[in-house]
Every structure is written in structure tokens, then in C-alpha cells.
Amino acid sequence: MKKGLFLAILTLVILITGCGKKEEKKTKIGITQIIEHPALDASKEGFLQALEDAGYDETKVEIEFQSAQGDFGTAQTIANSYVQDKKDLILAIATPSAQAAYNTTKEIPILITAVTDPETAGLTGDNISGTSDMSPVKQQMELVKKLLPDAKKVGIVYNTSEQNSEFLVKKAIEECDKLSLEVITSGVTNVNEVSSALDVILGKVDVLYVPTDNLMTAAIPLVLQKTNEAKVPVIGSIKDMVEQGAIATETIDYYKLGYQTGEMAVEILEGASIKDMPVETLKDTQLIINKRAAEEMGISLDNIDGLDKAEIF
Structure with a gap:
């Protein structure tokens, strides 16, 4: 009897211990x-x-x-x-x-x-x-006017298969129209088409605007290589673009x-x-400027408000 009771208690202890070690199901x-x-x-x-x-x-x-x-x-x-x-x-x-x-x-x-x-x-x-x-496209287009007051034509290369890009290009055209800026667009569907699209459009514009287009964002090193060769400044849409060499952006x-x-x-x-x-x-936006890139393009920052609050490279 004593042996049977001992085994029963031991079994109960093992079961309780085992339950205690059971891991909670993860989300x-x-x-x-x-x-x-x-x-x-x-x-x-x-x-x-x-x-x-x-x-x-x-x-x-x-x-x-x-x-x-x-x-x-x-x-x-x-x-x-x-x-x-x-x-x-x-x-x-x-x-x-x-x-x-x-x-x-x-x-x-x-x-x-x-x-x-x-x-x-x-x-x-x-x-x-x-x-x-949602990009502050209005402020980004206003940067074009402030940094390049003599600019007449804005170029945009974008992925035609991304609905966000279609929406942003339409919004950029609306904002540029208010500022008497003409927009010239070139659509691409993959990264292999970006180089040739840039070769065509850069000879027709005063500045290139790069929206938050995933394909173009990933291709920004190529974009900046081409625009630097053509001496065409770039207005970006995210911080990384400016860090890599775009002139400026207003972004989230x-x-x-x-x-x-x-x-x-x-x-x-x-x-x-x-x-x-x-x-x-997000309601808050931030002005980001690449001072060296602006200087290399001969662009003055004198017309930019809020430089004291901007992030400057």
C-alpha cells in the first residue's frame, strides 16, 4: 500500500511539474x-x-x-x-x-x-x-520653386504598375500646375527600364522629382549617377534620397x-x-537638405524658410 501511495504521489508531482513547464502559445x-x-x-x-x-x-x-x-x-x-x-x-x-x-x-x-x-x-x-x-507633395513641389526659381520643367520617372505612384504623379502634376511648372513623365515597369528612361527625360527637364515609388527608391543610386552626369538636380521624397545626394525634401x-x-x-x-x-x-513633416549636393549644383539655400529646424547634411 505504501509503495502504491508513493507511486501515485510521484505521478501527480510529475504531472503538475510538466504542466508548469508547458509553454504559452505564441502569437x-x-x-x-x-x-x-x-x-x-x-x-x-x-x-x-x-x-x-x-x-x-x-x-x-x-x-x-x-x-x-x-x-x-x-x-x-x-x-x-x-x-x-x-x-x-x-x-x-x-x-x-x-x-x-x-x-x-x-x-x-x-x-x-x-x-x-x-x-x-x-x-x-x-x-x-x-x-x-501620404507624401507632403505640395511642400515638395514648393521646394522646387524656392531652390530653383528659374525652373520650368519637372521630370518624374515612375513605376506605372504601382497605384501609389500613379496617385502621387497625379498629385504632383496638380501642385506643379499651381506653380506654373510643366511636368514631363516617363513610365517604367521594372528596374531594367530606369536607365534608358532617365537618358531620355533628363535632357528635357530642369529638375527631377522622385516620389515614394518603391522601384525608383530602390534605384536611387542609379538615378543620382545619371542626374549628376546630366547636371540635373533632384528633389526627393524620403530622407535616404537626400542622404545619398538629392538636394532636399520635405518628408515624414x-x-x-x-x-x-x-x-x-x-x-x-x-x-x-x-x-x-x-x-x-503622420501629421509632422521634416525639411531635409543636402548642403554639399546643393553647392555642387550651384543652388542657393537663401530662399528656404526654417533652415534652423532642418536636418542638414
Whole structure:
């Protein structure tokens, strides 16, 4: 009897100990990004930091990241894999990845970021929300007038298969029209077409504007090489472009945008319904100037207001 009682107690202790060691099920988050470049990477890092700051570290959250390397078909494959893996939440960075995710599921919550106009892109529904990176195009075009008062023609090379880019080009044309600036555009569909498009357009314009187009952002080293050879200044749309050699931009902080999206993710993980969460934007913008690039192009900064608050390289 004593031996039987001992074995019964030992079994109970083992069962209790085993239950105590059982790991809590982790929340599974899939991050899909159309291509890797500094702005989109910053969005991802901001998102992850917001999760960590709220206590959602690797002990609570299992995160899988995949980049589509600029290919929509790959983005669709990534989205399919996340649905098959039954992710609890998907973060889609940039419009093509967001569209791929939304094409695939209407049930898993999808947070988007670095998407300019979700409505135009068809990204509205009960399981999708996030943040928009709507560029301050008006201020960016005004920079053209302030930095290059004699400029008449603005060139834009953009990806015709990206809806965000189509939207931004239309907005740039509207703003340039108000400033009596003519816009000359050239559409491309892949990075192999960028060089020849630049060769054609740079001989026709006084300045090149590069919007938040993922293909053109990734190709900015080539863009700056070509524009420097042609002595055509560049007005960018994100900080990285100016760091690499564009003259200036007025832009948003993509890290802060991603962080804001991460805060939305925390709300969802803690029980909030995504269908009750409207798409958010960043109101604050920052003037960024590459002083050396301006000097090399013979451009004066005297007409620029707020230089004391600008980030200058």
C-alpha cells in the first residue's frame, strides 16, 4: 500500500511539474515587405520596437519576415504562406504587399504601412487598417520653386504598375500646375527600364522629382549617377534620397510611421477590433537638405524658410 501511495504521489508531482513547464502559445505575426530599402526597413523596425516596448518580445510573439524583392507574384506567394500557416496578424509594408495580403484573406487582421492611398488601392474592409505614408507633395513641389526659381520643367520617372505612384504623379502634376511648372513623365515597369528612361527625360527637364515609388527608391543610386552626369538636380521624397545626394525634401519619418502601426498591433493583440480602427497618418513633416549636393549644383539655400529646424547634411 505504501509503495502504491508513493507511486501515485510521484505521478501527480510529475504531472503538475510538466504542466508548469508547458509553454504559452505564441502569437504568430507575418511581415511581408515588397522590397528592402531604408524607408520601408525603418517602418518595419519601428513596428517591432512598438511591440517590444509594449512587452511583446520573442517570448510572446513569433515573427516571420519575408521580402518579395520587388516582385508582386512573390508577394502573393508570401501572403498565401502566411494564411496557410494561420498567422494571427499580418503586417504588409507598401501597397503591392498589402494588396497581395488582402487578396488572400478577409479574415486574418492585416495592418498596412507605407501605403499612400489605401482607398484608391482597394485596401478597405473589415480586416484591414494601418497607416498611410501620404507624401507632403505640395511642400515638395514648393521646394522646387524656392531652390530653383528659374525652373520650368519637372521630370518624374515612375513605376506605372504601382497605384501609389500613379496617385502621387497625379498629385504632383496638380501642385506643379499651381506653380506654373510643366511636368514631363516617363513610365517604367521594372528596374531594367530606369536607365534608358532617365537618358531620355533628363535632357528635357530642369529638375527631377522622385516620389515614394518603391522601384525608383530602390534605384536611387542609379538615378543620382545619371542626374549628376546630366547636371540635373533632384528633389526627393524620403530622407535616404537626400542622404545619398538629392538636394532636399520635405518628408515624414518612416520609423515613427511604423511605430504608430505597431501601437495599433498592440491594441489588436489586446482585444481591439481592427474593423473599428481607421487608417492613420503622420501629421509632422521634416525639411531635409543636402548642403554639399546643393553647392555642387550651384543652388542657393537663401530662399528656404526654417533652415534652423532642418536636418542638414
